[in-house]
Amino acid sequence: MKELERVVVTGMGTVNPLATNVEQFWEKIQAGVSGIGPITKFDTTEYPAKIAGEVRDFDPSDLLDRKEIRGMADFTKFAAHAAVQAMNQAKLQAGSFDPYRSGVYMGNGIGGFEVVEENLAKLYDRGPHAVAPLTIPKLISNEAAGNIAIHFGFKGPCHTTVTACASGTDAIGDAFNAIRFGLVDVALAGGTEAAITQLSVAGFCRLQALATRYNDTPTIASRPFDKERDGFVMGEGSGMLVLESLSHAQSRGAQILGEIVGYSMTCDAYHLTAPDPAGEGAARAMRSALEMAGAKLEEVDYINAHGTSTAANDSMETKAIKTVFGDHAYKLKVSSTKSMTSHLIAAAGAVEAIVCMLAIRDQYFPCTLNLTNPDSECDLDYVPNQGRKGTIRYAMSNSLGFGGHNGVLVFKAFQNA
Incomplete structure (x- = not known):
């Protein structure tokens, strides 16, 4: 083959x-x-x-x-x-x-x-x-x-x-x-x-x-x-x-900006506009994308969350991240750049893929703006209000859409090996 x-x-x-x-x-x-x-x-x-x-x-x-x-x-x-x-x-x-x-x-x-x-x-x-x-x-x-x-x-x-x-x-x-x-x-x-x-x-x-x-x-x-x-x-x-x-x-001697190493899509098959509150479909998509990438859980340092600023999404996505990453969920950084861009609907995942590429390039965690009073069900490190420097080996981008569509991409810095 x-x-x-x-x-x-x-x-x-x-x-x-x-x-x-x-x-x-x-x-x-x-x-x-x-x-x-x-x-x-x-x-x-x-x-x-x-x-x-x-x-x-x-x-x-x-x-x-x-x-x-x-x-x-x-x-x-x-x-x-x-x-x-x-x-x-x-x-x-x-x-x-x-x-x-x-x-x-x-x-x-x-x-x-x-x-x-x-x-x-x-x-x-x-x-x-x-x-x-x-x-x-x-x-x-x-x-x-x-x-x-x-x-x-x-x-x-x-x-x-x-x-x-x-x-x-x-x-x-x-x-x-x-x-x-x-x-x-x-x-x-x-x-x-x-x-x-x-x-x-x-x-x-x-x-x-x-x-x-x-x-x-x-x-x-x-x-x-x-x-x-x-x-x-x-x-x-x-x-x-x-x-x-x-x-x-x-x-052709191109300058390589980064590498895509994992992708998965799943469906909740739950509701036309609401996500499955258990986050099962989102968790499966994250897990499958990581398996394709060959990344260990502890090597994922950043997740650009779907993070829509809705009660239904934010708690569910947090739950799904914890389901996949276990204790490591509390060590990695999660942020929603929709807090700055707004929700670009079909364009959101593509713009957030660019964010992941640049975050890896500059080893920088973008912030979640306006996070001043965290929801008790949302208890991860969402990089509130101020971005930070730090090590990013793998970055993940989550996109979760009406109809129960879940798409996940995994990125890493390019290494010629």
């Missing part, structure tokens, strides 16, 4: 509420800055939740052609911009990869919601002839992946994973497995979301899932593991990574 390929990361890109490039994003994570503020995209007068993590000061034309942009919904603009950043860092240009062995693996939740709302209004007001010709190609979830494949000429697999808040993690996991098993040499993988719209926010409000207590103080609204949390804060953005087989990256 052919030996499995090692999978390395050679490029990263992001557009999110904190920044529109990776290094500025990381600077703000280290500084403990919140990207959450009042919603400006629509009038929130009748909405219980009035805050979100909006992408601000974003000009896609600095990296994308204006003609391309006109055919893109916001979720595609975010993803395409982040993909160009990642490809630029990887120094992957035409001729340095086989287009037929290069793929795009995208995670997305609900596509171009703003396109749906805008054109429904036109339909109701003026009839079907008022609907824009590009409505369908802009709104459907696969168009981010499709646009990116066209932009770079990737002619291998091109698909979109839809597993709610686990989508970005699962897309990276799909790419990881495709490279491991020799199906492709190069992959652009990640997640994207642009769901801060009237209907989307109204729907989450009706589920009573969003934070409403801190509308007047938005920067303290996302408070994972804190007793005073009252829901998650909606966000938007994208994270994209260039993954390559080790042999391909080395053959």
Whole structure:
């Protein structure tokens, strides 16, 4: 049997509420800055939740052609911009990869919601002839992946994973497995979301899932593991990574940023919106990802938790971590960077994968912001309010989505051995 390929990361890109490039994003994570503020995209007068993590000061034309942009919904603009950043860092240009062995693996939740709302209004007001010709190609979830494949000429697999808040993690996991098993040499993988719209926010409000207590103080609204949390804060953005087989990256002299060594996905099969309170599915996903990575429990030093700032998630995830790690759960560091970014839905896992890569690079534990009064059921070291230096051998990223989807990735520093 052919030996499995090692999978390395050679490029990263992001557009999110904190920044529109990776290094500025990381600077703000280290500084403990919140990207959450009042919603400006629509009038929130009748909405219980009035805050979100909006992408601000974003000009896609600095990296994308204006003609391309006109055919893109916001979720595609975010993803395409982040993909160009990642490809630029990887120094992957035409001729340095086989287009037929290069793929795009995208995670997305609900596509171009703003396109749906805008054109429904036109339909109701003026009839079907008022609907824009590009409505369908802009709104459907696969168009981010499709646009990116066209932009770079990737002619291998091109698909979109839809597993709610686990989508970005699962897309990276799909790419990881495709490279491991020799199906492709190069992959652009990640997640994207642009769901801060009237209907989307109204729907989450009706589920009573969003934070409403801190509308007047938005920067303290996302408070994972804190007793005073009252829901998650909606966000938007994208994270994209260039993954390559080790042999391909080395053959072209690429700078290797880190290595993905484990991935697993499971399903709770419990409830459409609530996680299994016992955390059984999340625990199985963590355990399986660690087994694939060949990592001992005591070698895992950092977990970037799903940590949504909801009562249902935070206590369950804590329980699952303790189930898997036992006594070591109290020695490793856990944090939720959603306390700063807000919850980017399908993009969350991809942006948090970038956080894990940078945490290993700089040997730095990002903080959980706004953790001032810990919930008694959440009793681990969540790196409250101030990041710390320390040793990180393996880092784990958890993504747990509606529908019971659990996705887990494991990263480590690259060593040529």
